């Protein structure tokens with residue numbers, strides 16, 4: 310037994326962590342009788358990948374098995390880390406179609422949360438690029454699932470948070486790219502409706518994301534920097550980069566050695582935001598060429614930054630509000646955050662596209678995400694934000710959740726009951742459970 | 752040296768996997784040798800795919816001394832570097848009471864590894880170059896009540912490697928002895944170890960790779976172990992026998 314937690318270091322749960330190395334050992338764990346849950350690289354914020362009786366670490370299953378350069382299809386074990394896929398295939402001209410904001414997730418974790426990137430509005434979620442999965446069920450059987458074979462199991466596993474079985478292997482399609490660089494355009498948004506208008510005008514942009522200054526109230530509420538991105542062709546690179554379009558400029562990783570107070574992080578990021586905001590505002594739209602690592606994974610350069618929030622840990626609030634209610638919902642959320650004034654906050658806003666799935670998070674609308682140190686005050690604020698989300702027909706992202714109440718979950722998730730019924734009917738309910746699924750009644 | 756081949760004996764372990772990736776990332780072809788070697792087909796594919804090198808699989812049981820010459824003959828090429836990661840810890844309580852089990856530990860850590868490296872040493876010498884790496888253990892530096900059967904067999908291996916190095920010192924063949932302390936692998940799974948003293952398999956791989964490049968003789972992986980072992984080895988036997996290490 311040891312204390313396990315997700316990326317937010319909250320909650321910490323005493324749990325048994327099994328580390329199978331062979332297929333036989335993995336099978337034995339799957340069939341062991343009690344409940345268990347798969348765990349990837351522990352980047353979900355809360356308790357999605359924790360089962361106190363048996364948490365199964367998939368990281369030893371980290372081999373890439375096959376790659377087809379004609380189709381870009383990679384077959385790999387679920388414990389392969391996304392960053393290793395990039396390290397191996399970007400030099401050959403391939404990149405993941407969908408990536409979350411950290412490259413330290415496993416492929417299994419990315420499938421189980423059906424993660425979205427800055428391109429969901431245009432290209433959909435991670436699951437859209439999975440051709441098939443091999444799922445290990447509680448009878449020790451390996452079931453090939455795809456859109457044509459065991460399609461129900463396939464759909465329930467994409468975004469199913471590990472609650473249908475263990476994803477063992479998968480086939481993932483990669484995107485051909487001709488350089489490792491992104492052309493970024495940065496726009497200044499005066500307020501939330503301006504930010505949304507910029508997103509709507511940019512429906513054709515491959516990538517779009519905004520940083521919102523959550524401190525602003527009144528007319529400037531929701532002022533933001535909206536950033537659009539496109540993969541650059543070698544011809545668009547400066548001459549000195551053209552010969553090696555996939556090479557990464559040297560960037561040093563550093564570890565967070567101490568645990569500074571969280572207000573430091575917030576104050577620093579908000580200061581940087583303000584500086585950029587005024588600078589950009591004065592200069593009009595800013596264009597820049599950004600390497601893939603800084604563009605997609607700015608936080609990965611600081612290993613262990615999650616320790617910055619101290620021993621009590623932190624929580625991320627991430628909701629999505631459907632398009633029709635988005636502006637009213639975002640205004641209500643931002644007003645509540647600014648009113649609570651619990652320090653300084655920077656939030657991330659994204660436009661998501663439509664998706665029809667048994668449990669995946671995205672829906673056509675806007676998603677807002679921001680981190681809070683865990684205190685009684687912020688926990689209360691997040692409950693208030695849950696209620697606003699619910700009132701506007703939105704939902705909360707399970708991969709970020711560590712504290713939502715069961716009632717709230719069921720109010721925001723009409724899909725929960727059919728998902729739970731599916732688990733009952735297939736026997737998965739008796740075999741797979743996480744601290745989160747038990748808290749939420751899934 | 753890139754393009755040349757590295758043979759890994761006992762290739763199924765975490766440490767061996769890390770070593771294979773490290774050498775493959777530097778462009779070496781890899782020969783993986785293990786019992787029931789077909790189970791390593793995923794590793795073969797993975798190493799080849801990630802690093803763009805040729806990886807071959809070879810059935811190998813270190814205890815089957817009679818098969819060693821045929822095994823070496825059957826390799827696609829005589830490797831430039833041969834690393835023996837084979838080892839068997841056993842359980843001290845069993846090794847104390849069941850001498851068959853004790854013998855298996857001794858043979859797996861000493862007799863088998865020494866014989867295969869001895870054979871490869873001769874082939875390397877004849878060819879005119881080569882590096883031999885033996886993964887021994889700090890346990891081989893002083894016999895402790897808690898695992899002296901394992902420790903004694905590693906001690907035999909350490910002495911063998913030292914003698915082999917001495918014999919070959921004036922020639923082109925190099926011998927490296929690796930004395931890891933605790934390493935986070937299957938062998939130590941579930942043991943409560945002081946985490947500051949525990950190395951990761953990738954640390955071992957990095958240290959071994961650097962040591963073969965610099966032609967070092969003996970390495971400890973985590974430097975603190977050199978100090979710890981210096982103290983343990985300096986204790987007078989009268990005092991040492993009463994310790995509980």
Ligand SMILES: Cc1cc2nc3c(=O)[nH]c(=O)nc-3n(C[C@H](O)[C@H](O)[C@H](O)COP(=O)(O)OP(=O)(O)OC[C@H]3O[C@@H](n4cnc5c(N)ncnc54)[C@H](O)[C@@H]3O)c2cc1C
Nearest residue numbers: 349350351352353409410415417418421424425470471476
């Ligand atoms: C800095 C940061 C930025 C992020 N940005 C984004 C983002 O932009 N978009 C987004 O969508 N998400 C984002 N996330 C969340 C993250 O992508 C997901 O939580 C992802 O699931 C983490 O993968 P993991 O391998 O660490 O899985 P874990 O955290 O270990 O597990 C997450 C879930 O996946 C399940 N799981 C893991 N492996 C398997 C398997 N082999 N079989 C079955 N189930 C499995 C677990 O049971 C659990 O329910 C971010 C997280 C961080 C820390």
Ligand SMILES: NC(=O)c1ccc[n+]([C@@H]2O[C@H](COP(=O)([O-])OP(=O)(O)OC[C@H]3O[C@@H](n4cnc5c(N)ncnc54)[C@H](OP(=O)(O)O)[C@@H]3O)[C@@H](O)[C@H]2O)c1
Nearest residue numbers: 761763764766812813836837838888931933934936937938
């Ligand atoms: N882990 C530590 O703390 C530590 C510390 C110091 C030294 N070491 C040494 O490091 C080396 C690697 O060990 P590890 O920690 O990675 O543990 P391990 O997983 O137990 O590795 C031992 C390997 O030896 C192989 N082996 C055993 N008997 C064999 C035989 N008869 N023929 C062929 N192969 C055989 C095993 O193969 P199978 O898979 O077929 O069983 C296994 O792959 C060993 O020499 C060990 O003694 C380990």
